[in-house]
Amino acid sequence: MKKLDISRQDKEALDDAISHWQEQGMIDEALATRLGESYEVKGFDWKRLAQYAFWIALSCVILAFLSLFADDMVLRWIKRLYDTPDTVICIFCLVLAIVFYSWGFRNKRNHPEKTFSNEALMTLGVFATAAFIGYLGKIIDKGSGHFSLLFLASVLIYGILSVKLSSKLIWVFTLVSFGIWFATETAYHSNWGFRFWGMNYPLRFTLFGALLTAFALFWQHHIKPISHFRQLSYLIGLTYLMVALWLLSIFGNYSDMDKWAQVRQWHIFYWGLLSTAVSLGFAWYGLKKHDNIAREFGIVFLVINIYTRFFEYLWDNVNRAIFFLLLAVSFWYIGRWAERVWRKKDKIRG
Incomplete structure (x- = not known):
């Protein structure tokens, strides 16, 4: 039988629970032994390492992109591409987004256990989608300054993608974009002031x-x-x-x-x-x-x-000495209160 990998703290809690159930006659010794042998302290947390590694990888992609603008040779290359039509860049970003979403969705369907790598691909798709929407805005801009509509478009696009791809990560971007749209839309209708219907942000x-x-x-x-x-x-x-x-x-x-x-x-x-x-x-x-x-x-x-x-x-x-003394007393009180709660729960478990 495959054993359940748990943390040392969880193991101690489960050991205490099994001992308590055995003492109370809720389970017999044989069942207590089988339960105790069904789990073990996990070793190195590879799941957390994978999560951090993919976060660092995405951060490095962003830093690599930003560092392009600090390189003289790349800057000269960008200047030569300055005349590239916005339509071409927009289509390129769209194709890139489709590639990342398709890749992520296929991996999610074939390898659902690869949670972090799948979400990393979805995140790259989200960035490509944002670039596509931005350039699309430049193409259709009529000088009205009503660019909050682009954020509304991103809300609709991310919302549809999150449902179709069943991605919680894209749903987060949907709600974040929704908040940005709300902020920019109300600012637009208040002539970019800080008040809208008498309300600040x-x-x-x-x-x-x-x-x-x-x-x-x-x-x-x-x-x-x-x-x-x-x-x-x-x-x-x-x-x-x-x-x-x-x-x-x-x-x-x-x-x-x-x-x-x-x-x-x-x-x-x-x-x-x-x-x-x-x-x-x-x-x-x-x-x-x-x-x-x-x-x-x-x-x-x-x-x-x-x-x-x-x-x-x-x-x-208030005098600074008295201020910090009051602060110390307040934290001491919180610590005592937390200690009483902890002791009370520990006594109940015992």
Whole structure:
């Protein structure tokens, strides 16, 4: 029988669980022995090495491309190609994207276990698609400056590809492009100012993130082609929402940095209260519904909000020695609280 490879920490947890079940009479000694022999501590983490290697490979591809522009010989070659029609480059990028997507899809179908290499090929296809859309925009540009439509086109293209190729990575790019389209579209309609319908960027993205999170929670599972991307949409929607709320708690609904710098932070304390309340709400929801994503986002951003307020209100108003002493006491309290929780769980296991 093939043994399950697990980490040393997981092995200790499983050993404790099997011993507890045996002591409580839930399993006999023979079953406990068989269970104990069904797993072993894994050796070197080759999966993580593969993941990092492919990330480094993609980074090196990008660096290699950027380094071309630092080479004099290459720069002279680029100048000679400067007159190459945009149409030719656009078609070349399209063909390149099709090649990478086809290659990645074929590998995914024939070798589904090669997760990282397959996703790396999809990522190269995404970059080629972005270049194709960019040059397509140059070809059809009429001087209107409404280039946010290109990002909308990328959302549609990536969305279709993510469904057809069943790629979570491309779905991430779909939602990232969706956020960029939202930012540029609202900026275009506000004449490239920082306010749209009286809202600055953090407030706009607070609403955007809330809608995306609500869509992932309540509606996405009803749409069959994208239902399996629900958790990913939920994660990205919460990221948009919580980061935007945190920035809103710092900058308020100000779009002029000079005006914001003249305002005392307690004048915009209500945004901090909103951010803290939403963090508490997600932490409570996650604990009640056993939703790990909501719980962790809620707790992490609750701590971030508390310490942000701590720095905002006390940094300029309290002696530095007292400030850092209060900071030390707060972290000591958190450590004691975490230690009590850990001891309590350890006692229950014992």
